[in-house]
Amino acid sequence: xxxxxxxxxxxxxxxxxxxxxxxxxxxxxxxxxxxxxxxxxxxxxxxxxxxxxxxxxxxxxxxxxxxxxxxxxxxxxxxxxxxxxxxxxxxxxxxxxxxxxxxxxxxxxxxxxxxxxxxxxxxxxxxxxxxxxxxxxxxxxxxxxxxxxxxxxxxxxxxxxxxxxxxxxxxxxxxxxxxxxxxxxxxxxxxxxxxxxxxxxxxxxxxxxxxxxxxxxxxxxxxxxxxxxxxxxxxxxxxxxxxxxxxxxxxxxxxxxxxxxxxxxxxxxxxxxxxxxxxxxxxxxxxxxxxxxxxxxxxxxxxxxxxxxxxxxxxxxxxxxxxxxxxxxxxxxxxxxxxxxxxxxxxxxxxxxxxxxxxxxxxxxxxxxxxxxxxxxxxxxxxxxxxxxxxxxxxxxxxxxxxxxxxxxxxxxxxxxxxxxxxxxxxxxxxxxxxxxxxxxxxxxxxxxxxxxxxxxxxxxxxxxxxxxxxxxxxxx
Amino acid sequence: xxxxxxxxxxxxxxxxxxxxxxxxxxxxxxxxxxxxxxxxxxxxxxxxxxxxxxxxxxxxxxxxxxxxxxxxxxxxxxxxxxxxxxxxxxxxxxxxxxxxxxxxxxxxxxxxxxxxxxxxxxxxxxxxxxxxxxxxxxxxxxxxxxxxxxxxxxxxxxxxxxxxxxxxxxxxxxxxxxxxxxxxxxxxxxxxxxxxxxxxxxxxxxxxxxxxxxxxxxxxxxxxxxxxxxxxxxxxxxxxxxxxxxxxxxxxxxxxxxxxxxxxxxxxxxxxxxxxxxxxxxxxxxxxxxxxxxxxxxxxxxxxxxxxxxxxxxxxxxxxxxxxxxxxxxxxxxxxxxxxxxxxxxxxxxxxxxxxxxxxxxxxxxxxxxxxxxxxxxxxxxxxxxxxxxxxxxxxxxxxxxxxxxxxxxxxxxxxxxxxxxxxxxxxxxxxxxxxxxxxxxxxxxxxxxxxxxxxxxxxxxxxxxxxxxxxxxxxx
Numbered sequence: 001x002x003x004x005x006x007x008x009x010x011x012x013x014x015x016x017x018x019x020x021x022x023x024x025x026x027x028x029x030x031x032x033x034x035x036x037x038x039x040x041x042x043x044x045x046x047x048x049x050x051x052x053x054x055x056x057x058x059x060x061x062x063x064x065x066x067x068x069x070x071x072x073x074x075x076x077x078x079x080x081x082x083x084x085x086x087x088x089x090x091x092x093x094x095x096x097x098x099x100x101x102x103x104x105x106x107x108x109x110x111x112x113x114x115x116x117x118x119x120x121x122x123x124x125x126x127x128x129x130x131x132x133x134x135x136x137x138x139x140x141x142x143x144x145x146x147x148x149x150x151x152x153x154x155x156x157x158x159x160x161x162x163x164x165x166x167x168x169x170x171x172x173x174x175x176x177x178x179x180x181x182x183x184x185x186x187x188x189x190x191x192x193x194x195x196x197x198x199x200x201x202x203x204x205x206x207x208x209x210x211x212x213x214x215x216x217x218x219x220x221x222x223x224x225x226x227x228x229x230x231x232x233x234x235x236x237x238x239x240x241x242x243x244x245x246x247x248x249x250x251x252x253x254x255x256x257x258x259x260x261x262x263x264x265x266x267x268x269x270x271x272x273x274x275x276x277x278x279x280x281x282x283x284x285x286x287x288x289x290x291x292x293x294x295x296x297x298x299x300x301x302x303x304x305x306x307x308x309x310x311x312x313x314x315x316x317x318x319x320x321x322x323x324x325x326x327x328x329x330x331x332x333x334x335x336x337x338x339x340x341x342x343x344x345x346x347x348x349x350x351x352x353x354x355x356x357x358x359x360x361x362x363x364x365x366x367x368x369x370x371x372x373x374x375x376x377x378x379x380x381x382x383x384x385x386x387x388x389x390x391x392x393x394x395x396x397x398x399x400x401x402x403x404x405x406x407x408x409x410x411x412x413x414x415x416x417x418x419x420x421x422x423x424x425x426x427x428x429x430x431x432x433x434x435x436x437x438x439x440x441x442x443x444x445x446x447x448x449x450x451x452x453x454x455x456x457x458x459x460x461x462x463x464x465x466x467x468x469x470x471x472x473x474x475x476x477x
Numbered sequence: 478x479x480x481x482x483x484x485x486x487x488x489x490x491x492x493x494x495x496x497x498x499x500x501x502x503x504x505x506x507x508x509x510x511x512x513x514x515x516x517x518x519x520x521x522x523x524x525x526x527x528x529x530x531x532x533x534x535x536x537x538x539x540x541x542x543x544x545x546x547x548x549x550x551x552x553x554x555x556x557x558x559x560x561x562x563x564x565x566x567x568x569x570x571x572x573x574x575x576x577x578x579x580x581x582x583x584x585x586x587x588x589x590x591x592x593x594x595x596x597x598x599x600x601x602x603x604x605x606x607x608x609x610x611x612x613x614x615x616x617x618x619x620x621x622x623x624x625x626x627x628x629x630x631x632x633x634x635x636x637x638x639x640x641x642x643x644x645x646x647x648x649x650x651x652x653x654x655x656x657x658x659x660x661x662x663x664x665x666x667x668x669x670x671x672x673x674x675x676x677x678x679x680x681x682x683x684x685x686x687x688x689x690x691x692x693x694x695x696x697x698x699x700x701x702x703x704x705x706x707x708x709x710x711x712x713x714x715x716x717x718x719x720x721x722x723x724x725x726x727x728x729x730x731x732x733x734x735x736x737x738x739x740x741x742x743x744x745x746x747x748x749x750x751x752x753x754x755x756x757x758x759x760x761x762x763x764x765x766x767x768x769x770x771x772x773x774x775x776x777x778x779x780x781x782x783x784x785x786x787x788x789x790x791x792x793x794x795x796x797x798x799x800x801x802x803x804x805x806x807x808x809x810x811x812x813x814x815x816x817x818x819x820x821x822x823x824x825x826x827x828x829x830x831x832x833x834x835x836x837x838x839x840x841x842x843x844x845x846x847x848x849x850x851x852x853x854x855x856x857x858x859x860x861x862x863x864x865x866x867x868x869x870x871x872x873x874x875x876x877x878x879x880x881x882x883x884x885x886x887x888x889x890x891x892x893x894x895x896x897x898x899x900x901x902x903x904x905x906x907x908x909x910x911x912x913x914x915x916x917x918x919x920x921x922x923x924x925x926x927x928x929x930x931x932x933x934x935x936x937x938x939x940x941x942x943x944x945x946x947x948x949x950x951x952x953x954x
Binding site for chain 2 (some may be wrong): 001003004008009011012014069136164170174177178179180204205206312313315316317318338371
């Protein structure tokens with residue numbers, strides 16, 4: 001049991017600024033009051049404490065208020081990715097067996113085929129008597145559920161408990177430090193762990209969150225130059241845009257700015273060096289939904305000496321390479337610590353997430369002589385495009401559902417803008433063109449997952465066990 | 478299970494300065510290597526992993542090295558107060574049933590009547606092959622045992638687990654923040670939780686410890702003025718000396734200095750105001766052996782607005798007032814959190830330390846309308862003298878053992894230098910003078926516990942249940 005974060009934070013630093021969004025701001029005490037109001041409004045809509053609710057709302061102060069209202073009721077929040085296709089949304093809503101879906105009013109047309117109770121965001125409102133809420137939370141209580149795709153194609157609902165989020169925020173704090181006036185710029189979607197973990201840090205560390213509904217390179221760069229915020233999380237693409245903006249403005253970053261936490265795949269060396277020249281202290285990190293955000297971090301002082309590395313395990317976390325006997329040998333990256341998910345919901349509820357406490361990440365990597373981790377190959381040919389994870393199997397499974405497609409294979413190809421993009425190869429029968437297959441994908445897949453091209457081929461590279469060798473797909477080009 | 482602190486800290490920041498003492502310094506990697514050497518030397522002396530060892534060594538770099546060697550073997554360390562009398566030491570050594578006692582070479586005459594194995598500090602040395610040590614520690618493993626006296630007079634051996642120390646360092650970190658180049662001045666004895674918790678912070682937070690074997694007001698003040706350290710723990714008496722020294726030097730504290738953590742009883746208002754004028758950011762705190770150091774803290778910004786308060790519970794800790802229905806009502810201060818001892822050893826091993834997770838501190842206090850804690854009366858008339866806890870019952874029990882003493886009562890009286898000192902009242906039979914009773918006390922009590930005076934009286938104030946009303950003792954003067 002630990003004290004309710006919202007209550008304790010408001011008790012300790014009631015008047016400190018907690019959140020800014022679109023020129024508005026809220027103190028921790030104001031957020032506390034709003035969270036109680038939202039909790040009462042949720043109950044008035046029939047949402048029970050400890051129930052499971054899907055949330056389909058754009059990143060905004062309103063969403064923060066809603067999430068905090070849900071926390072007060074200890075609702076298990078299924079955070080839906082706003083970029084998903086209707087079919088993908090339907091799968092997650094069905095798999096999670098949610099008690100209700102809260103939808104931003106103008107987005108209702110995105111979720112039409114569910115029989116679950118729908119509540120409009122605008123309905124979660126109204127004045128209220130101060131509701132009774134739990135003053136303590138169980139550490140093993142599931143706070144959030146985020147879907148992540150596995151190697152076999154079906155997305156899995158990953159549970160993140162109160163204890164997972166606390167462990168993550170704590171290890172992060174030991175690593176990053178905490179100074180007076182700290183404030184995080186948050187442009188990452190709150191439905192991803194990268195964004196949600198910033199809300200957790202704000203409440204636990206007691207720092208201000210400067211929230212953006214999407215990445216606004218001009219506004220963010222202005223904050224960095226002024227030094228009005230001290231930390232920010234980015235994916236490589238965002239860092240590249242910031243670097244280009246600063247260079248074009250002939251500006252550099254304020255010395256008050258402490259840390260640019262860069263995750264979601266490697267940063268091109270050239271940009272890393274240019275970032276340094278602009279005064280941006282880049283801290284590269286490695287983490288995933290199952291680790292409730294960052295698990296390793298490359299300190300700023302090592303960034304140029306250990307280019308390509310994602311650093312070392314944060315305090316209280318452990319990394320080992322399964323199958324490697326000594327430094328430099330590649331094996332599966334395994335992770336242990338209090339931040340690791342206890343498991344999944346729905347279809348995969350029975351599947352264990354760990355063996356002897358270790359999460360087998362599926363990613364391949366190695367440790368160098370000094371113990372720095374290098375990710376050699378993302379799990380199962382994972383494609384990372386603009387910071388979003390794309391699993392080849394997801395796209396293959398969609399292609400296969402077309403009656404003219406006999407077999408399909410997808411791999412990632414390098415892309416100057418997005419880092420990577422998916423490329424598809426199919427074996428077909430009958431008359432069928434690429435355009436029709438693309439339309440089929442558009443109906444069933446999020447836009448960012450759409451293949452750059454779909455090549456019709458005669459054979460796909462499969463090994464003796466008929467396993468698709470995705471790394472050999474590129475040779476077909 | 479969490480990773481071995483020493484190993485992980487040396488892995489994350491090997492080359493950072495970890496410790497300074499008498500113009501020498503050690504990095505975290507150097508301390509790591511020394512800890513392994515000490516672990517091997519301890520094994521060579523017959524000390525087994527997970528055994529229980531008493532330590533009777535002055536605060537010094539040597540002691541830090543020894544403590545870290547013991548940690549590597551997961552030895553339960555019974556930290557003996559260097560100020561205790563031989564009889565007090567004998568009680569603790571016997572109660573703890575230690576497997577061995579490690580004694581600083583020139584202090585062997587202090588412990589003569591124990592049959593336990595004695596090892597000289599100088600014997601824990603020598604080159605070694607790198608020993609195998611556990612890479613993970615159980616969070617419920619007892620790391621340290623410190624004796625604290627209860628209301629009934631017999632000191633109790635309080636267990637502090639790995640998890641207790643981690644929880645304490647973590648809540649402290651959330652409160653104090655952590656900046657680049659942080660360094661703590663440690664002049665508190667390492668056998669007290671106030672000192673030992675700084676070693677824990679050094680290893681966990683990754684900050685430098687500037688260790689002094691005793692409080693050296695000139696050297697410390699020099700560091701504060703230069704800003705060569707950023708934080709320090711003090712008791713009121715030390716703060717008063719620092720203030721006086723700064724005033725006499727016409728100097729003030731560097732703005733680099735972040736926090737003066739003041740515990741062990743209230744600070745006189747006058748000194749608090751003078752400290753502020755000198756630029757000392759005072760953070761008052763409340764904690765005890767059973768809470769593995771601080772549990773509440775009064776933030777610097779509230780120090781003058783809330784004079785007399787010890788602030789609010791640190792993050793993840795909880796405070797409630799047993800028996801109080803509303804703000805302002807006095808009751809027993811109860812504390813809950815992962816930092817609370819799981820219990821005692823020896824004579825009190827069967828006694829539970831908590832009820833429903835709550836530690837009943839024995840201290841009386843109240844919360845004001847804003848939730849700030851005020852300690853109204855230390856537990857059971859606890860006397861705090863120069864930061865050391867003195868329990869009246871201990872002195873009473875010693876007086877009673879004299880054949881001429883029929884009854885005894887002890888209370889604290891205000892003292893300009895020490896804050897408080899004990900004053901004794903006895904009922905005697907036969908011819909006996911104060912001087913003989915003082916000599917009796919000198920044989921059995923630590924010097925700092927000796928009564929300022931022993932008054933021979935006809936009656937002692939006892940209530941209907943014959944309970945001694947110590948607060949009424951002063952009226953006998």
